[in-house]
Amino acid sequence: MKKLYIVRHGETTWNIEGKTQGVQDSKLTNKGFLQAKLLGERLLKENIEVIYSSNLLRAKSTTSIISNIIKVPYSYESSLGEMNFGDWEGLTISQIKSKYPLAFKKWQDAPQRAYIPKGERLKQAQDRAVNFIKRNLYNSKEDNVLIISHSTIIKLILLHVLNMDLCNYYKLKQDNCSINIVDFRDYGPVLIKYNDTCYMDTVKEGEENKKLLHR
Numbered sequence: 001m002k003k004l005y006i007v008r009h010g011e012t013t014w015n016i017e018g019k020t021q022g023v024q025d026s027k028l029t030n031k032g033f034l035q036a037k038l039l040g041e042r043l044l045k046e047n048i049e050v051i052y053s054s055n056l057l058r059a060k061s062t063t064s065i066i067s068n069i070i071k072v073p074y075s076y077e078s079s080l081g082e083m084n085f086g087d088w089e090g091l092t093i094s095q096i097k098s099k100y101p102l103a104f105k106k107w108q109d110a111p112q113r114a115y116i117p118k119g120e121r122l123k124q125a126q127d128r129a130v131n132f133i134k135r136n137l138y139n140s141k142e143d144n145v146l147i148i149s150h151s152t153i154i155k156l157i158l159l160h161v162l163n164m165d166l167c168n169y170y171k172l173k174q175d176n177c178s179i180n181i182v183d184f185r186d187y188g189p190v191l192i193k194y195n196d197t198c199y200m201d202t203v204k205e206g207e208e209n210k211k212l213l214h215r
Helices: 013-017 029-047 058-072 093-099 099-110 122-136 151-161 167-173 198-213
Strands: 004-010 050-054 074-077 144-149 181-183 188-196
Touching: 004 029, 004 198, 013 188, 029 058, 029 181, 050 058, 058 074, 058 144, 093 099, 099 122, 122 144, 122 167, 144 151, 151 167, 151 181, 151 188
Parallel strands: 004 144, 050 074, 050 144
Antiparallel strands: 004 181, 181 188
């Protein structure tokens, strides 16, 4: 039985600043590097055979750390890169609302029909990611495949797996370095783990302790 592991990259500086990343990039934070390390340790027991990663820096940095831990080769794939958010990249949500009010309202109300200036549409981004999976997973010799990508692309892959319309885009969430697992069974794909970050509980506990100490 084939099993697909889909994970998001670690926390970045733009994640902290609330900026839209898309195909533009920012570096992992110290927390992001730690998340990637913990994720690699979590994946040691999963017998991953091959890794496919987005070719954007934040995903490549995450991939390098994980690969070094689980000792599995990887390749970079542009098809797994984040959706192009065009003129919105580098802007915060409040800035996008201010500069592109009509386009942003459509993005919120009907994301499947929204047009982002100089950007991709959801269907375009979904098609390239899903087509990559069909080409490289269904006919592969490996049974346990790891994909390292981005929030929007992962949500679009999961919507396809769940046979859900793109209008449901906002009903899914992906945290940094979260794990999603899909089993490909005789009767079709089954999502058996979603947005799992339980392995990072030690990090969360440490952050809470710091908050308590600084009150």
